[in-house]
Amino acid sequence: MSAPSAAPRRRLWRHLWVWAMGALLLVWATLVAVAYHTGVHEAEEITDGQLVSVAQLLLRQPWPAEAGGATASPAGVPVPLPGIEGRYAPPVRVALWQGERLWWDSDGLAASLPQPLPPGHHTLVLTAGGEPRVWRWFVAQSGERRVAVAIDTTRHRALGRDIAEHVVRPALVLLPLLAVLLAWGIRRGLAPLQRLTTAIDRLDARAGETLPAESRFVELSSIVRALNGLVQRLQQLWERERRFTSDVAHELRTPLAALALQARVAREQPGQPAGDAALRAVEEQALRAGHVLAQLLALARAQGPQAPAWGPVDLAALARDVAAEHAALAHERGQTLGVTAPETPVVVPGQAALLALALRNLVDNALRHTPRGTQVDIAVAASADGVTLTVRDDGSRAVGPPTTHTEGPGLGIGLSLVQRIADRHGAVLRHETPTAPWTTAYTLHWPATAAAASPAQTA
Structure with missing residues (x-):
């Protein structure tokens, strides 16, 4: 079975460029949508204002019947004006009433209006030219006169699309240029990182x-x-x-x-x-x-x-176990081996096997490098400053740097090994001169922060 192929490597600047372009396109699409809806909304507000203005104008003017003319209901046909663009000039439909009598209906829509239609703005769906359309109406009344003015709202959506297109067109023209400039800018901006990579490659x-x-x-x-x-x-x-x-x-x-x-x-x-x-x-x-x-x-x-996995290690229990292991050697050499530790657990994070190996080396050195009759003690203590594990004796021991060698298994390799284990566990190995009756002591000290750290942190 062949090993799975490694995932293809990608360039960071291209990754950043793709994300930047994606964000840019998302903002651009949002801007187009907002422009469209804003255009429709503004067209509706402009239309409402136009309807109010036309209604006020009609109410102020003399009507044909009042001026001696006849009542008219002509068919509303827009009159083309040469040279005038009608895109933003939608035709206005008008219906006029004097009391209950219809005086004028420009496009024959008055019969489709619900009666009575109260003054104000209304949005109605009426059939014109054989198809239903949405109309925006404004009704105003002054005395016996009542005016209804309407505009087809299809123009609103057309205006919204027109505004959105005006926003899109410059973006479409500038988008390729912006993509090129963005790629250049990202590569230029990542140049210090590339120089740092080169410096790291050359680092010895x-x-x-x-x-x-x-x-x-x-x-x-x-x-x-x-x-x-x-x-x-x-x-x-x-x-x-x-x-x-x-x-x-x-x-x-x-x-x-x-x-x-x-x-x-x-x-x-x-x-x-x-x-x-x-x-x-x-x-x-x-x-x-x-x-x-x-x-x-x-x-x-x-x-x-x-x-073995890292976990809490009870130093008091560890000291008793190691003392029991070395009891026979201490008896054979005519020495006394004891433990001074509290009954309650004294716990530090670490590997029990490594800490036992370190303690065995300290005890073994104390037993093998002191004369007969020496008392050796394993002391465990906890305080506000941290936790200590000490091997001390009252004999005259040949001590010195880790390379000092005497009879029996080497003192140097033992202390070097203990030092490695101490470093791994965040502890400090110290050679101390204790108070009487003890003459020599080697201590593993865990500061309060290391003693309280989780095993994962200490590892």
């Missing part, structure tokens, strides 16, 4: 190089600060890895060299006391190297893909 983080902190743009400055911080953290991590690798190499070199030397002695003097002593030394050095390798294997497993 292992050599300690960082990006220039100054930038014209706030967003890019924050990215540069974050990348420089990442480079610094990587350099610190690489430095710790180099120190740890050096400690491991130094710790293994001594027993391996001793193994080769003692094996040669045992081979050259078989069956003699010197040969037997060399074989015992080979066994001890092999156990020493095996102990170092077992620690490294435990650390690798605890940090690997199958490592």
Whole structure:
């Protein structure tokens, strides 16, 4: 079964351009719709004003019958005027009444009007020319005179479309030019990001190089600060890895060299006391190297893909478990191993396997590097400043930097390993001189913020 193909990569400027054009077209379409509805609404208001003006004009004028003329009801036929555009001059239909008598009906629509039609504006659907139309009427009355004036509202929609077209046409002409300018502007605006990408590609983080902190743009400055911080953290991590690798190499070199030397002695003097002593030394050095390798294997497993999940770890319970594991070794060496911890849980977020490995190394170092009769204590405490896990003793111990090596499994690799575990858990490893009767102490301290953090945050 073939692996699924990777999704095609797209250019950021094109992605931004498509979204910008989409937003622009949406605004443009909204503007057209608003222009159309605004045109219709304004046409309706203008029409209402025209109807009122015509009605007032008719009421003020003398009617033909009052002037001695005959009553007329002519068929309203618009008279064409040469050179005059009638697009915005819709024909007005008029009906006049004197009392109950119809004096004039310009288009024969008076018979279709509901009677009585009160004064004011009305929207009615009447049949004219064999098809129903929507008419806008205005009725006014003065004494015995009553006037009804109407306009076909089809003109309103035509005017709205006309206004919308006037908005659309310039946009249609300018839209291609705007698309080109928008694409150019986006690519131009993303140029600093491209330059930053080029600078990142050329960056040699292992050599300690960082990006220039100054930038014209706030967003890019924050990215540069974050990348420089990442480079610094990587350099610190690489430095710790180099120190740890050096400690491991130094710790293994001594027993391996001793193994080769003692094996040669045992081979050259078989069956003699010197040969037997060399074989015992080979066994001890092999156990020493095996102990170092077992620690490294435990650390690798605890940090690997199958490592236990992070969660709350009760340091008090962990201290009691580790003390029980080392009780036999303490008894064999004539030492006393105790635990000073509250009955209530003292919880920190982390990996129980890693923290147990760190505590075992501290206890093992305290037992193996102090004389007989030494009292070793595992102390757990919680305060407002945070949580502490301390291994202390009242013996005279050979202490020093992590590379110090003495009899038994290496002190250096143990402390280096504990330091790595402390860094992973947001804790601080400290070598302290405690109050009497204790003479030496190694403490893992979790600040209050780290002790209260969730496992995901600490990881």
